Amino acid sequence: MIVHSRTQSVVVFTFAFLVVLYLTWHHKDKLSCGLRVLRKSSDCRGRSGSDIPGAATELQSESEDLNDGQKVFASDDDLGSPKIIQCSMSWGDMAHVYPNALETHSKHGKRWGYRTHHFGHKIVHAEKAQSENFNRLYYIQSIMLQELRKPPILRAAWVVWYDADTILLNTEIPWETFLPPKDALFSNINMLVTKDGEDFTDGIFFIRVCEWSLEAISSAIAFPNLQPQEYITLATGGGSTLQWAFDRPHFRKHRMYQPQHWWNEHEHVHKQPTNDSAEDESETESVMKGVINMHFPQKQANREKSVEWWLTELQQSPKEFVIALDDTKYEKEIDDFWSLLKKAEETLKWSNKANARMKKKFNVQATPNLVREAEEALQEAIYEEAYDGEKVQFRINALKETSKAAEKEAMDSKHDLTNFLPDDKQEGTEEGKDEKSDDAAKESEEEGGGARFGTSPPKLDQQDQRKGINGTLEARRL
Known part of the structure; x- marks a missing residue:
């Protein structure tokens, strides 16, 4: 009877061991990625250039949007969670150019292991000023909510937004290069943005995955309902709802303006390509060597031709643009x-x-x-x-x-x-500051018949x- 019981225990133990072994082998990829995330996790305050991960495997996968067949690029959550998500949306008059421009960002994401989200249509079709800005805010808000519902160790740390009219020129520069260093003085910075002259530009920006960001984006979305008259004034004047939100006292101390030429270089400040003349080259004397990104804002004339010209140049002469970080001015x-x-x-x-x-x-x-x-x-x-x-x-x-x-x-x-103080009051005191004792003061008053002018x-x-x-x-x- 005892032998039979022992045999049963051995069989059960062996069966359980085989089940665990099978499950471990079957999910080995997920477990290895989970361990990699644990090793690389930080305090969610961003990474400095010294913490840049190496080249990662392709994390991007494609799925079909069943509503209209548009491509939506998203990463496979089962493959781990790199610390940066990059995202954009595209539609409108340059829809035939946007895919090629966004492809440059996809290559950048594959190079550094960033999850890349490219959405191909509007989320809402409300007829109001700056509707494209609100679609962008809704999309970023949805990504932010998706990350915040995860355990902190599995969340991305930052979201990088870029408009579809931007081209990623230098895939050798990771986004982490521009994040705040790990210093307590900068731990409160939750947004990185640039100015074009004196104007706030939101065509590309960094925003930390945190409650502050969710609150700021939600405030920008609610702006038309909270202050309709102020919103109409802002919208008709070409202002930005994001700027309105981030300029509020509660938010402004958590955003930082970085130099525009680092990662939001505007092509309109340079000479445009000419037609068929001998000087059919775009002179970019003010573009920093190895610049990571080029932006073609809506106010630029002939921006469609400019985007196509830069894409052609990038394809034909990649060595002119793809330059190692050490060979640029970025680090200094x-x-x-x-x-x-x-x-x-x-x-x-x-x-x-x-x-x-x-x-x-x-x-x-x-x-x-x-x-x-x-x-x-x-x-x-x-x-x-x-x-x-x-x-x-x-x-x-x-x-x-x-x-x-x-x-x-x-x-x-x-x-x-x-x-x-008179001389007799300063003598015997430290720098003439100390008063005489009460008894001496009384004696002085009796001798002088009362308090004299200038005794204090x-x-x-x-x-x-x-x-x-x-x-x-x-x-x-x-």
């Missing part, structure tokens, strides 16, 4: 960009400490106006003009000079107050002190 410019912003943030912290020290040491009850204005100007430069290194550096220097001048003025003002400095209220410091600083600035 990007290092300088983040180093300067770190210096700016540290200067603001230094100024706050200097203000606290000045208040404690010199009894200044409020930050001088000019110092506060210099701090606000530097903060505004970080928010709105981070792409302009010269302006940011100017604001850093201005704040340092203003703060040092304020501290010196506070020191001089305190020294001047001690001059009101006249009391200046807080407002008078601030006026003195601000007035001197203003005079120095003028």
